[in-house]
Each structure stands twice: as C-alpha cells, then as structure tokens.
Amino acid sequence: MIDTVKLDLLVVLSKSDAYVSFSDSAKLKELSNHTIHNAGIYQDQNSLKIAIIVYSISKMLERGLSDTLQFSNLLKEAKAHLENGNEEKFHETLGKLLDKIAHEDSKMGVYVEEVIRQAKIRKGSSLIAHGLSTGQVAHLLGVTSWELMHYIGKTNLDEEMPSLDVTSRIKFTRNLFK
Amino acid sequence: MNKILVFDTGPIISLGLNNLMWMLKPLKEKFGGEFYITHYVKEELVDIPLKSKKFKLEAFQVEECINAGILKEVHEQQLLPTTRKLMDIANNIFVANNQSMTVVQFGEISTLALACHMHAQAVVVDERATRELMENPEGFTRRLSRRFGVPVTINKDRLMQWRRELCDLKVIRSVELATVAFEMGLLDRYLVRSIPNLVHPKRELLDAVLWGMKLNGCAVSEEEIRRIMKLENTD
Secondary structure (H helix, E strand, C coil): CHHHHHHHHHHHHHHHHHHHCCHHHCCCCCHHHHHCCCCCCCCCHHHHHHHHHHHHHHHHHHCCCCHHHHHHHHHHHHHHHHHHHHHHHHHHHHHHHHHEEEEEEEHHHCCCHHHHHHHHHHHHHHHHHHCCCHHHHHHHHHHHHHHHHHCCCCHHHHCCCCCCCHHHHHHHHHCCCC | CCCCCEECHHHHHHHHHHHCCCHHHHHHHCCCCCEEEEEEHHHHHHHHHCCCCHHHHHHHHHHHHHHHCCCEEECHHHHHHHHHHHHHHHCEEEEECCCCCCCCHHHCCCCCCHHHCCCCCCEEEECHHHHHHHCHHHHHHHHHHHCCCEEEEEEEHHHHHHHHHCCCEEEEEEHHHHHHHHCHHHHHHHEEEECCCCCCHHHHHHHHHHHHHHHHHCCCCCHHHHHHHHHCCCC
16 A cells, blocks of 8 residues: 555544544545545545545434444554554455444445445545546446436536537537538 | 447436437437447446446336447457557556556547547547546646646646547537437427427427436536527527
8 A cells, every 4th residue: 555545544544533433424524535535546445445434424423323432443443454554454344344334324224335325426426526537436436327427417516617619519510410 | 431429428328317318319310320339338338237226227228229229339359459558548647646647447448449440520428537638638637636636747748649549539428419409300399298388498498408418417517508508599
C-alpha cells in the first residue's frame, strides 16, 4: 500500500471511530468524501471500501442505529492491523465490517446489502463528479452502469461542464441523418 | 462508404430508461447505415443486469434490439491491440501526485477503438469523462485538479498520441439524437391526444424528452437544454 494512502487511512479510521462513538453521521459523511480522493487518484480499493463502510454507517445512524460498540471495535481493530502492517488481517476486518453492516441493515427491515449498494452508488457518483468515467467507476465498485446513470441524472453534476457548442453538435447530427 | 455510428453504454441506457429504445429503428433507417456496439458494451447493457433484479427488463429490451439487428454487436478480438493501446495512452495522460490517473475503462475505449477502426461518422457517448477527454482535455485537467484538490498535469506526449490515434473522431449524445428524432416527427406519436392546459404541446414534448435524457444520465447542462429549445423554436 502506498505510504500516503496508508497514513490517510489511519487518520480516517481513527476519526471514524470517534464519530461513530458520538453517533455523528454528518461528520462521518464528510469523512467518507475525503477518502474518495485517494480512491480516485490511486484507484485504491481499501480507500473505496472504507468510504463505503463509513458512508453506510452514517446512513444507519440516521435510520436509528443505536448499538455502535461493535462498529467502533471493528474500526479500532482495522486501524491496529493497518498500523502493524498486517494487510491480510486488515482486509479481513474490512470484510467483517461490511458483513456487520449487511446484517444490521437486514435487521432494520431493508433488503440485505441495500445500504452498501446505495453507499456504492453515492460514492460512485462522487467519483464521476471528480472526473472518472462511468465505466471505470462501475468497474471499481462492482455496480452496473444502469444504476450509476440512473442516479447521476438526478444530481446537478453536469451544470459546471464547459461544453462544446450545442448548436454545432445539433447541426452535425442533423447532417448525419439527412 | 458505409455510414456508421458506434454507441457507448450511456446513450442506450438513457434511451432505455426513457422507454425510447424503439426510436433506434426509425433513426437507423433514416441514417441509412449501421449502428454498432462492442461486445464489452453489450455485456454492460445486457449480460450484467440480466444477472440481477434491477434493470433486468431494460436489459431484455436492449437484447431485443440486438436480436433484431438494429444494434449490431462487434466482438472486439480484432480490436484488442488498438483498445489496449488507447487504454494505455488515455490512462497515462493525467498525472497527480506522480501517479498516472486511470480515468476511463475498457468499455468506453473499446467503443472509440471500434469507431476509429471502422471510420465511423461519430461515436454516441453520454458520459462526460470520455467526451471531455476527447474534446477538451485541458478543461478536464482543470476539473480533475479542482475536484481532487491536487495539481494535475498533462503528459503532453501522451496527449499528442491520443489526438493522433483518434483522428478527429466526432461525438454526439442521446440528446442530439432525440432532438433530431423530434425534428423528424418521430415523437409526434405522443401528441395524438390533446392534453388539457398545454399551450405549446410540441414545445413541452421536446422539453420533456430533453429533461428525460438529462435525468437519466446524459451529461447535458440546463443551459444546453435552453439553447436547444431556442434553436428548435417550437412555439
């Protein structure tokens, strides 16, 4: 793992543990956005997973999750493994966190893994806003282009885009169909 | 020379999510050429959603178009070297923190490779990363830099190579296709029953189609929609 990413992830894990303990969903969401930067630049799967985990926990807190102790412990565990350079155990713990989210999610009456799926699409949309292509994001997150397109259309992602002149694009298209 | 349009995943999704897949047949007839997709794009459009519950019905509808020969699937075996070469160039143009940024994926690049290979009139691409990479890489760099909060530089050799390989390939989107379909009267079928309180039904219909495309993933700004509406002058 790249040193910059590792250091960043240690800070994120530390902060997310604190925010989970305080049930601060807003701060958790901010934190998940931060992780997206590394996910985008380095295409780092760990950063992506952590962004998804942190975002999912924030959503569950909004839905009334009260028992945060196990999440807190698993976040501490992940941080310890990463600090000690035990990447295998670190991945294992991230897996446990995702399983735990899916389990709690189903207890809350939502389809299993729905929170994770939604988190992937939200984070995917953020990566697209950062400049990655839809196909690349679908590939990184294991979601379909259908899901991403359906979601990003409802955001104001394309308002800032300086585009080529739409008039000439229409004229060009008209000529194709003459 | 055969007329050819090569479609990326996005425009087919935009049409599918708006129940406008049927438009492809009359558009193709008017075009008088072929509409192609690569095998990889077909996988994204059909094979993957068929394995899940979400967008499964839409996948069936795309498959119907392929079966009917409206969209022709091309297996990219022969295109693999070109696709790999283009992938390598595209994903080494932008550099952040001494790291090349992977911005595009095989599906999108295979579409461009096929279009170049077949000397297509244009590629139909709705998503903006690929389009900006083709049309405005400098602007794209600024966006990457602003969004990621780090300086992003351009590898100029790679960019020159990229431009050379693409040979001035033109891009259109599903909104342009829909606008032309509107001009051809293809959408008039929706005007058969007068809807009360609509002063300019044709104008409203165009507005509805353009917004439908935007809300289902086509990268088009509100300002562009306004300009198209003005251009069409349907009052």
